[in-house]
Amino acid sequence: MGQGINDKVAIIGMGCTKFGEHWDKGSEDLIVEAFTEALGDAGIEKKDIQAAWYGSCYDEFNVGKSALPLSRTLKLPFIPVTRVENLCASGSEALRGAVYGVASGAYDIALALGAEKLKDTGYGGLPEINMSYGTKNRVIFPSISAPGVFAMMANRYFSKYGMTIEEGKRVLAKISVNSHRNGAKNPKAHLQRIITEEDVLKAPIIASPLGLFDCCGVSDGAAAAIVCRADMAKDFRPDPVLIKALQIAISSGEELGYTKWDGTYVEATGRTAVRAYEEAGIKNPREEISMMEVHDCFSITELVTYEDLGISPRGKARNDIEDGFFTIEGRIPSQPDGGLKCFGHPIAASGLRMLYEMYQQLQGRAGERQIRDPKVGLTHNLGGFPQMNVVSLVIVGL
């Protein structure tokens, strides 16, 4: 591997819309809102942006998927704007493009922005999306759904670690309760209300053992980051946030061997974590990471991610969850902004939304949700399925 991009690039401005059901707005409105906040936050003007990367899974303009929705909406005349797409990691991929663009020396200041208007698409989750390979000539998994595969993961996990379904569901319920507890304090979250374990356990089942409150929201929203060369970041603000590590891994499933993989972990998260900790110089993540936003598309995903990240030992995330290790008062607060579960999940905006929270927490600007003296924040995205996915990890610090 190369030398990494550790400390070469800093974030100097961020913006994020309220996530939710924006029936009265188009993706253009959301893009403008997130960008305007980021620009004001960085204290720069639009003309200072030299290049941009745009993440979106659904936003189209005229002739297929391009960067035109961002370029045209923001009237960014003639600068390079690139469209990236990698499932739920699309927002982190936009950041990665901007970070490499700056670290390469090609640009001094670049924009990463992710936006989705999911509510306009009739998006109801993965079953509506075509399940084909190549150019629609080979159908696999014709009846799979995201809740379905993650439910299988939950059942496998409960079985492997000797939990009954009732025990397991109660552990998972605590995950969603924590997210809603944090998100209820967040004026930008989609679903701003406290829920109880009983609410979770009594909710309608989506795919057993996962119920309605084990599943994240489907939201509209946009989030943006402005990055620049680390050596010029303090010209813009006293508290720029440094990119300490940025790693992506893609797993197409076949390399695992389905007969060997028991469905209770995501291999790509573990691989990405090892690389990201090395890049950031983190020896003991359980001791050194201050806070996290992980990809809780389903409650079981969050639990398994704690183990995949090496925070909780295999099979022991339950203990940490029950001990309050991941609450806002705990040792490593997780989902301080409410997570996908409560803040919402406009696919390509989510990675940058997570970063927005880590950024504001590091700067001491998280208001009621402020974590005491955080040093290092981690964001994690999982796009796709447990066995076939794109995983991104970003580690940031002051």
Place this chain on the structure above:
Amino acid sequence: MGQGINDKVAIIGMGCTKFGEHWDKGSEDLIVEAFTEALGDAGIEKKDIQAAWYGSCYDEFNVGKSALPLSRTLKLPFIPVTRVENLCASGSEALRGAVYGVASGAYDIALALGAEKLKDTGYGGLPEINMSYGTKNRVIFPSISAPGVFAMMANRYFSKYGMTIEEGKRVLAKISVNSHRNGAKNPKAHLQRIITEEDVLKAPIIASPLGLFDCCGVSDGAAAAIVCRADMAKDFRPDPVLIKALQIAISSGEELGYTKWDGTYVEATGRTAVRAYEEAGIKNPREEISMMEVHDCFSITELVTYEDLGISPRGKARNDIEDGFFTIEGRIPSQPDGGLKCFGHPIAASGLRMLYEMYQQLQGRAGERQIRDPKVGLTHNLGGFPQMNVVSLVIVGL
């Protein structure tokens, strides 16, 4: 702007399939073929590839557009693979991702690959693609087509520079004749045959004044580049090809002001060219560029591009075309491999296909089409329409 990426990154291996109607192959077959050639050409193994960028407008796998079609096809376990899409510049965007990834220090060796299986999609040109904005809630240009808008450009150009339709059509015919003359010698070209001016002039009209032979092919194909740090490139081969400039510009149309723009040029190409020449240290492109592959989606596009690139003065490309300036024996041979017109146009493969020709020409490996002692090659892509587009320029040299 930053310092540019001039001479930081080199190409050490390339591959390209035959373009054409591959009814007996899937995109997987094309990907494997282009990749295998590139790997062999670089003399490395698959495990040496540390990250990859994939350009495709149509290739899908399972749950929407991601990098999984490349990752899964090549069995690239757990390395980062990113999907980029920017209309007809998608292949150049894949290269740009790989180049920035290496220039940033994140990776030593990276892959860029573009592939399309257009023939499987029922692709018949832009009219089949939905013409909407945002999330399909606002229709503009409901009846526009690519031949339609480029035909308007041709008519405007003829009018502005005082040519009758018959005169103009005869100039354009020479462009297609040149591409077929070169491509007929290319065993990988889609349409390997010589055509005459009379063939072009007598062909069925697609959108007046453009006839069938003024329009590029619709093809299946894939092309790949392996790039590495310039300082290690000679460890792999004696004749690596250096990236001298890599520039992208996106134009959303509104910045031009439709009342001011007369439709006879592409502003983004001109802007990109200025930046690329500066990055490559080129003072006089007409003297310093040895050869080109430009985006001849239509014959008029190629003519206007000669002027936009500053090779021919405004309104004077006709003279250069009539003087044979762009033929294989001319001062700046253009489309030595046959261009989009004759080699074919599998959208996201085209940028890398152009580079494949420049790379082999620089290395003296272009066989019957070999240009004498070329020093600097240029590739140009135009995605979208004359007024709203993505333009990429790559300049390479030894």
